[in-house]
Amino acid sequence: MQSRTPAGRAGRPRSAAADAAILGATRQALVELGWSKLTLGDVAVRAGVAKTTLYRRWAGKNELVVDAVAELFDELTLPDRGSLAADIEGVVLQFAAILARPEARSGLMAVVAEATRDDALRERIRASIVERQKRLVLAGRARAQARGELPPEADARQAARTVDLIFDMVAGAVVHRTLVSAEPADEEWVHGFTRVLLSGLAAAPAPDGTETS
Amino acid sequence: MQSRTPAGRAGRPRSAAADAAILGATRQALVELGWSKLTLGDVAVRAGVAKTTLYRRWAGKNELVVDAVAELFDELTLPDRGSLAADIEGVVLQFAAILARPEARSGLMAVVAEATRDDALRERIRASIVERQKRLVLAGRARAQARGELPPEADARQAARTVDLIFDMVAGAVVHRTLVSAEPADEEWVHGFTRVLLSGLAAAPAPDGTETS
DNA sequence: GTGTTTTCGCTACGGGTCGTAGCGTAATGC
DNA sequence: GCATTACGCTACGACCCGTAGCGAAAACAC
Numbered sequence: 414m415q416s417r418t419p420a421g422r423a424g425r426p427r428s429a430a431a432d433a434a435i436l437g438a439t440r441q442a443l444v445e446l447g448w449s450k451l452t453l454g455d456v457a458v459r460a461g462v463a464k465t466t467l468y469r470r471w472a473g474k475n476e477l478v479v480d481a482v483a484e485l486f487d488e489l490t491l492p493d494r495g496s497l498a499a500d501i502e503g504v505v506l507q508f509a510a511i512l513a514r515p516e517a518r519s520g521l522m523a524v525v526a527e528a529t530r531d532d533a534l535r536e537r538i539r540a541s542i543v544e545r546q547k548r549l550v551l552a553g554r555a556r557a558q559a560r561g562e563l564p565p566e567a568d569a570r571q572a573a574r575t576v577d578l579i580f581d582m583v584a585g586a587v588v589h590r591t592l593v594s595a596e597p598a599d600e601e602w603v604h605g606f607t608r609v610l611l612s613g614l615a616a617a618p619a620p621d622g623t624e625t626s
Numbered sequence: 627m628q629s630r631t632p633a634g635r636a637g638r639p640r641s642a643a644a645d646a647a648i649l650g651a652t653r654q655a656l657v658e659l660g661w662s663k664l665t666l667g668d669v670a671v672r673a674g675v676a677k678t679t680l681y682r683r684w685a686g687k688n689e690l691v692v693d694a695v696a697e698l699f700d701e702l703t704l705p706d707r708g709s710l711a712a713d714i715e716g717v718v719l720q721f722a723a724i725l726a727r728p729e730a731r732s733g734l735m736a737v738v739a740e741a742t743r744d745d746a747l748r749e750r751i752r753a754s755i756v757e758r759q760k761r762l763v764l765a766g767r768a769r770a771q772a773r774g775e776l777p778p779e780a781d782a783r784q785a786a787r788t789v790d791l792i793f794d795m796v797a798g799a800v801v802h803r804t805l806v807s808a809e810p811a812d813e814e815w816v817h818g819f820t821r822v823l824l825s826g827l828a829a830a831p832a833p834d835g836t837e838t839s
Numbered sequence: 840g841t842g843t844t845t846t847c848g849c850t851a852c853g854g855g856t857c858g859t860a861g862c863g864t865a866a867t868g869c
Numbered sequence: 870g871c872a873t874t875a876c877g878c879t880a881c882g883a884c885c886c887g888t889a890g891c892g893a894a895a896a897c898a899c
Contacts (some may be wrong), residue, residue, distance in 0.1 A: 422844080422845075422897090423843070423845075423896070423898075424843080424844040424845030424846070424896060424897075425844075425845050425847075425894070425895040425896050425897095425898045426845080426846080426895080426896065427845090427846065427847095428846080430849085431847090433674040447740070447742070448739055448740070449740060452884090452885060452886085453885085453886080454885070454886085457690040462847080462848080463847065463848045464848095464849095464887090465847080465848075465849085465887095465888085465889095466847065466848080467845085468887065468888080469847085473886095473887090483706045486808070493863080496858050504849040515742070517744075518742040519739060519742050519743055520745065521739075522735050522736075522738050522739035522742070523735075523736065523740075524664070525662055525735050525739075525805055526732060526734075526735035526738075526739055526805075527660070527661070527662060527736075527807075528661070528805075529728070529732050529735070529805060530660040530728075530732055532884080535808055538806075543806060543807075546681040555686040562633065562828070563827060564890090565826065568668065575818070577807065577809075577820050578815070578819060578822065579800040579822075579827070580797075580807075580808075581799050581807055582795065582797075582802075582819070582822065582823075583800030584799055584802050584806070585795075585797075585800070585802030585806075586794050586795045586798040586799065587798070588801075588802060589794045589795075589797050589798030589801060589802075590794040592738055592739075592741075592742060592797070593733040593751075593756060593794075593797070593828070594756075594790065594793075594794055595741075595748055596667060596790075598832075600768035602791065605788070605791050605828050606791060606795070609791065609792075609795065609823070609826070610795075610822070610826065610827060611826045611828055612825075612826040612828065612861065613823065613824045613825040613826035614776060614777065614792070614823060614824050615824055615825065616826065621794055622783055634869070635868090635873080635874075636868045636869075636872075636873050636874070637866080637868075637872080637873040637874025637875070638865065638866040638867050638874050638875045639866075639874085639875075640871080640874090640875065640876095640878075641869065641875080641876085644875095660846060665855090665857085666857080667857085668857085675875045675876080675877080676876065676878065677858090677877095677878095678858095678859085678876080678877075678878085679858095679875080679876065679877080680860065681859080682875075682876085686857095686858090690868070745867090764859060770895090
């Protein structure tokens with residue numbers, strides 16, 4: 414069906430290098446200026462393209478920043494560390510490392526805030542950022558059930574709700590720690606978080622002075 | 627030291643009614659326009675005051691919205707429901723009710739995003755919004771320890787870290803559920819969340835079909 | 840090669856918001 | 870009365886927005 418051109422139609426193709434330059438320039442501008450002072454004209458200058466090129470590819474600032482930030486989450490993986498606790502800690506530390514970068518901090522919450530009034534934008538965020546994270550939760554849960562660390566779920570609907578709950582708890586806690594409390598989600602914090610998530614508050618608060626400084 | 631005027635100095639006092647009108651107009655504008663399209667000129671018109679009056683009292687959009695949103699959290703209380711689980715569910719439901727309001731959704735995350743590049747703004751948010759929430763966690767924890775539902779904390783530093791962790795987990799989960807997943811934190815969800823928070827993931831997923839629809 | 844199609848860079852523009860300055864007036868305490 | 874402060878109003882330059890219009894460049898079809 415498609416001809417030889419990647420886009421499928423004739424004519425001059427869009428420059429892939431320009432895309433990369435624009436998204437990189439957007440992240441750089443997020444670091445230096447933050448969300449509110451970031452202007453599309455400035456991004457165009459940094460990327461070395463015309464302002465009109467930006468508007469031909471993205472509807473506006475919101476969509477551009479979503480794509481620029483989404484690339485940061487490409488590096489998320491689920492390494493097999495042998496136990497559910499170790500798997501969780503590994504993923505959370507990766508997530509925290511991304512949120513520690515200023516371009517993620519300034520950009521992510523801003524677009525989430527905008528998405529409260531823009532369903533299309535929220536769907537774009539869900540598809541390009543959130544869904545990728547949720548897959549890790551799903552895979553980690555399946556692996557833990559195979560190991561026998563978590564009870565298998567009988568009802569499918571109940572299972573989906575549980576996955577959603579876990580996802581909101583994990584991602585929410587890391588985001589809140591990093592952006593609202595403005596303190597690092599370092600190994601010590603992740604360790605305590607994982608213990609509460611797996612065993613609950615009622616369990617012994619600290620195993621055996623493991624993290625007394 | 628202070629004279630009879632509330633402000634302490636002579637001259638015409640600031641209109642308290644204007645403050646209330648401005649903050650109310652800000653919330654109304656947040657509902658109708660959202661964060662990005664909210665302008666200070668528009669707020670001034672809605673409040674029936676001059677635009678210059680706004681700039682005399684607030685440094686800018688960020689500080690104004692923080693104060694306007696902070697008033698929403700005045701209603702947070704910690705009713706004694708008899709058990710730790712019931713107390714948690716009560717507070718979380720209150721918090722969720724506030725976050726369900728559009729003026730909180732659009733405003734809160736936007737100022738948090740701005741605060742990633744503005745330390746003074748973050749401190750303002752911490753003092754007027756976050757600290758009020760954290761007190762509930764502190765009070766609830768003390769009450770639960772008095773009841774014997776939670777083990778007492780020996781080390782004071784360890785106790786502070788635990789409170790911070792719980793706070794990030796509770797507030798983060800509700801915020802993420804409401805704003806990112808964009809689904810309501812209703813009673814069923816809060817019930818499941820409380821169970822995981824208290825007993826952990828390893829516990830039985832559902833007590834006895836309590837919430838099969 | 841000659842056409843066709845699409846993208847790109849550039850300039851220019853009206854419209855909107857920002858944050859401030861200036862001025863006269865209103866409301867308080869001394 | 871007098872000093873002091875807050876208020877309403879107008880006007881202003883500066884900036885950014887998003888789009889239109891144009892000629893040139895880069896691909897394909899023939």
